Amino acid sequence: MTLLHLAWKSFLNRKGTLLMMLLSISMSVVLLLGVDIIRQQAKEGFSSTVSSTDLIVGARSGQINLLLYSVFHIGNATNNIRWKSYEAISKDASVKWSIPLSLGDSHLGFRVLGTSSAYFQHYRYGAKQRLSFSQGQAFDGLFDVVIGSEVAKQLGYRLGSSVIIAHGMGNASLMKHDDKPFKVVGILQATGTPVDKTLIVSLAAIEAIHVDWKSGVQLPGSKVTPEQVLNMDLEPKQITAFMLGLNSRLSTFHLQRKINQYRNEPLMAILPGLALQELWGMFSFVEKALFAISALVVVSGVLGLLALLLSSLHERRREMAILRSVGARPIHILTLLILESLLVTVLSVALGVGVLYLVMLYAGTLIQDQFGVRLVIQSLSLWQWQLIAMVVAAGALAGLVPGYRAYRYSLADGMSIKL
Template sequence: MKHLAMLALRSAWNRRLTLGLVMLTIALSVSMLLGVERIRRDTYNNFAQSVSGTDLVVGARTSPVQLMLYAIFRMGEATNNIRWESVEQLARHPSVAWTIPLSLGDSHHGFPVLGTSAAYFERFRYGDDRPLAFTTGKPFTQLFDAVIGAEVADRLGYRTGDKISLTHGMQDIALSEHRDKPFVVTGILARTGTPVDRSVHVSLEAIEAIHLDWQGGSRMPGLDIPAEHVRKFDLRPKQVTAVLVGLKSRAAVFKIQRYVNEFRDEPLLAILPGVALDQLWQVVAVVERSLLLISALVVLVGLCGLVAVVLAGLNERRRELAILRSVGAQPGDILLMLVIEGLGLTLAGCCLGILLLAGTGALLGPLAEARFGLSLPLSLLSLEEIPLLLSVIGVGLLASLVPGYRAYRLSLADGLTPRL
């Protein structure tokens, strides 16, 4: 076995340029396969950690996935809002520790505007129960203060002290802009890798203030309330889009969920974030499975290239194989030598692919963290990736049997007879 391995190594070295290209192809394919799997897994973890520490998400009655989309991911629109009296009644429940009201519907250059309370910056958690942090500035304290996410600041070049104006609705139309009531950026949040990065945060009272002279999605004709006069009006919220709820004891989660779902004053829905996130991931899981399948096909193409190169070289190696047979090598030895050669190339390609992936992660990891909030662990191989790697090695072993069996069938006379 040792002698066959040495023969295979020396034979491969004589054809090092061609086999080196095959090995590089396998390495790139393996790197792509493991990279897609790693990004898929890390994206799911970031996806699932968009909100943590929240026991229930409450909104108007709709599907759980839709409620999760607009309440947490700021996507889509709510079918209806919740009356403020219902929010107050929910907050007074003996089992409720805290509530974070959320009001959506406005935007700023395509970024969603979130109206909320000061409890948002104290209670909201993401990832592994991580609180929100500020890179600069502080939470809003005045009526027309705004706190922006990291992506908003990077994309639009904002700093604390800059003035911005909000737009009614998600369409960036000049006629829908609340230009008469500008906001001042008082804080910029640290990057979280969640929809928080793409949000502009203002107070619920500010949402009411900018809509005092609006009705039905348009400005009321002949009515113009300047920013300095809005404090004379009652700015208590009349309705919100959704509410994040934290309980004093998680044992009461199903009790409060039933209480909300059976709420008599208006139809409401309470969902468990973890359950709704799993349902939402199932909707988009077909995309990540498709990417994984494409990567597997790329690996298969690389291994087919291995088979093609070794098979193409068999005609040139017939004399070499015949000489080995003439000095006592058995047909099974020839088969084993070709299998060792192919398996060695596959293993070398896998090792090189792992190193390429690790090097790419080391170079691009800080960029992914800074730009997208995606944490890419700097590891050579994780337990979840081992089955994929073993599958590649197994397929590589099967692919090596094809040229090995072909060499096995070559006869001594065929190898020594000159071809005309």
């Protein structure tokens, strides 16, 4: 009878307590690998919040600031861009498409984005995925609004719901464009990006709600009705930023330098991929903290296994003595206990990996809808296999301590136990 067979028989003999420890370690493995997979895929998703966009252009400021307000809708621009400047740059021979962005208004804490139909045609996120509608369609009328999935979920909006846009940001703004209500005509599918928390209207609509406003205040005695607005020239005078897609990536740096040296007004063009990597680097301590927490959970599971083996060792001293009496050497006893610990750890890892993939398979959509993290089922990376190897090695080391103690027991010590 081999030592491995003996270890398996010992496991079955004490399956109740060891099963609880197996579940504990397997959940630790799920947490360790799950945190690493979520961290890795969140980083990939973050880095591709906007994809297939070659340049983002805004008023001259910092690279991170421009990225935050144009893509993540956080903060405000230092200045706006003249519409004529946008048109001139968009007509450059190297530009394939452009998306104008106008920010500054909100609805119950959610940002309102003014843009053109090009936003739905050319904006990409993730693995070059297009925006798609769960209900309705893109805006067509002047007072149509398309809302993100999170806006619809939190506010309970459906197609046809009425929306009142407020001037500026804030949940309780008193400066509302309540004389020009909007109607929801489309609800976007969840993307896991800031688009989910955005209300999207046309640039003409942004102009329409501000025709009788000046410096953030509605002009007294000059109220313009929605019907009157329809007959007005609603070409924007300025926008907040714009995105560019180029005919060739080779012209990216040439056009970036050209925009940064634009003489008509101070502008800045950034490469979104580089800016996203720089921004993620600022939050690297968060992923380190998450990994440290999950590693501590695994350590606590292994220590629990060690405590269980040590506590059961006293009860098994007669068993060890009997094994010695039939010819087992001290090294055999040491190996047996290490194998038992290793067996529990390996089974725990296998169970943990299985549970993790089941969660990713059946709860992936729910996790994306609730937390904005898209989980893609793929094979474990080299680093994750290394993590598993470290867990297995820790389990084997946990069996070394009780194994060494059993190694030190003498045959007479085991036989003299009083029952």
